[in-house]
Amino acid sequence: MKNKKNIMIGTIVIVLLALGLFIYQKFVKQQLHFKDDLTVEINGKFDPLSYISEVEHGNIKEVTCQSKNLNIKKLGEYEIVYTYKNRDYEAMIQVVDTTKPVFNGLNDLAVSINTTPDLKAGVEVSDNSLEEIKYKIDDKKIDTSKEGTYEVTYSAKDSSGNKIIAKRKIEVIKKIGSEQQSNEKVVYLTFDDGPSENTKKIMDILAKYNAKATFFVTGRNQKYNYLIKDAYNAGHTIGLHTYSHDYQTVYSSVEAYFDDLNKVGQMVKNEIGFVPHYIRFPGGSSNTISRKYCQGIMSTLTKEVIEKGYQYYDWNGDSTDASGNHVAVDKLIRNGTLCHDNNVMILCHDTQAKDTTVQALPAIIEHYRNLGYTFKGIDDTTYTPQQGVNN
The missing domain is CATH 3.20.20.370 (Glycoside hydrolase/deacetylase)
Structure with missing residues (x-):
């Protein structure tokens, strides 16, 4: 009789342990793990699954994400919700701006002596924030009265404080080409x-x-x-x-x-x-x-x-x-x-x-x-x- 009672108690303990483990696994233990870096660049591409480092007892394809509150066009912190095996996990995603502006059209330039170069022509500066970025030109060292090679510095800064400095070579040369034919055939x-x-x-x-x-x-x-x-x-x-x-x-x-x-x-x-x-x-x-x-x-x-x-x-x-x-x-x-x-x-x-x-x-x-x-x-x-x- 005593043995039957012990067996019953043992069975109940095992069942309770199993139930407790199930509850722990299901509701207490975190089965979805995230990476340390939960940031996305402003106006960048947001891939919610890229922030997951591990999925326990399953496949990442089983994870769904609700991110309608995320505004990728505005700096700030946003809460998004992941769902895995009927359990929700909250994550705070930070929209940041760490990318420097980029200059386009800064090709090396050749100008004839005594010609004032248009250093803005064809030059553009773009930024992932999509804002209009103004830039400065340091051209104090150019002397177009004589031949020589000079360097111009372009600088720009976006509203987040990201800076870029770019160099452009300006070559002052004699007038290109001749209006008169030479005697050489x-x-x-x-x-x-x-x-x-x-x-x-x-x-x-x-x-x-x-x-x-x-x-x-x-x-x-x-x-x-x-x-x-x-x-x-x-x-x-x-x-x-x-x-x-x-x-x-x-x-x-x-x-x-x-x-x-x-x-x-x-x-x-x-x-x-x-x-x-x-x-x-x-x-x-x-x-x-x-x-x-x-x-x-x-x-x-x-x-x-x-x-x-x-x-x-x-x-x-x-x-x-x-x-x-x-x-x-x-x-x-x-x-x-x-x-x-x-x-x-x-x-x-x-x-x-x-x-x-x-x-x-x-x-x-x-x-x-x-x-x-x-x-x-x-x-x-x-x-x-x-x-x-x-x-």
Whole structure:
């Protein structure tokens, strides 16, 4: 009888212990554990499950979260509620701002002697708080009356006290380009719209004749961007044409043009380490299509690019390969050899559809070489053929 009583008491104890353990596990012991850092950046991405460090006896997919009270756009502390196995867990999430502002458009700048650079043009400062950030410029050391390399300091601070200081190199140089042709007989072969699958073929031909050229590149075919560096390393000149080559985008406003120019400049900088100051306008400075999108824009741009330290180049020789794709080789040779000025700048194109340009190139080079011309890439002393502005 006594044994039965002991067994009964033991059974009751075991049941009570099991029940107590269940209650402890279910209602007392915390089964959802959180990380130490419960912060999220203002206007950042909030992932509620990323704050959980451990889920006992289950899977994180079983956890739900109620975060409707969280305002990711405002600094402060917010309570959110996690639910796991019918039990709620409260967590306090802090919306913070610890990220510094970021400067965009601080490419190195080249300006001609006695030209005042516009140090604000194309420069933007952004911040994850999405507020408008003002910035300061320290340019006291620039002396544009003489050649030299100077450094400008840009600084900005957001409302949370996060500061950024950025440096920009300003190079004061002699006037870029020459309005007069030199007595030396030189051909400047120029190729717009690349890089492309034809760029390597063009460079192979140039190497065969020990000729240098200039590539005015775009951002339309970036899988071939490595060829920009290859061309530069081979001694060719890299110039800027356009990032998008969409006339409506480029010529919709002065601001839109420089936004596009800054993009292609940064793209080239990623390949060769600096932003070239040689440019060619889409359609040339004499284009009239820009009238359709912004009246008078070319009259403004041709002045402002010079003020910002760029030099633009049109052409006085034309292969006429822009007239269509797969233009007859004999036509390209005939048109590409018509100019006999001392300094000849020939317009050609470098895209997949300009295969006949590649085929015509050797004959064009041989024609001018037989007349005593050398072939160079554009530099700061190069003659700058410029056509009449028609808008």
